[in-house]
Amino acid sequence: MTLGARGERAAASYLKRQGCKILARGDRGDLGEIDLVALDGRTILFVEVKTRQSQQSGHPSEAVDAAKQRRLTRLALAWLKRRGLLDYPARFDVIAITWPPGRGRPSIDHCKNAFEAVGNRGMFS
Numbered sequence: 001m002t003l004g005a006r007g008e009r010a011a012a013s014y015l016k017r018q019g020c021k022i023l024a025r026g027d028r029g030d031l032g033e034i035d036l037v038a039l040d041g042r043t044i045l046f047v048e049v050k051t052r053q054s055q056q057s058g059h060p061s062e063a064v065d066a067a068k069q070r071r072l073t074r075l076a077l078a079w080l081k082r083r084g085l086l087d088y089p090a091r092f093d094v095i096a097i098t099w100p101p102g103r104g105r106p107s108i109d110h111c112k113n114a115f116e117a118v119g120n121r122g123m124f125s
Contacts, residue, residue, distance in 0.1 A: 003052075006099065007049050010051075010099075011095040012036055012038075014095065018040075020039060020040045022038050029075045032071055034079060035048055042088060042089065046072060046075075046076040048114075049095045050063050050096050051097040053100055060096035061111055064094050072092060091112070093110065095111070096108075
């Protein structure tokens, strides 16, 4: 299993322990993939998971740049539209995982509300 797949699995387990329900994993759209979609109460979470072996090149969450945020916003809007869930509140989280080689458990940083919907008019651009 790749480091990224291990990280996504660890992130899903973490969210479940926090009381969230996983709605989708690796949901692919025309513009890319949403790593995890979860439900926290009535709020739909669109979660980007970034996994690294170290923070030598910076914190894993720093990889979620403006272009990635725009792409995730469009993917999230499409996901909500396909399922008729536009009335639900949604947020974008980043789960940054540092998992050094040989270590059984990773370090998990959950950045809630990591960014707002990006576009000319937020999610509806």
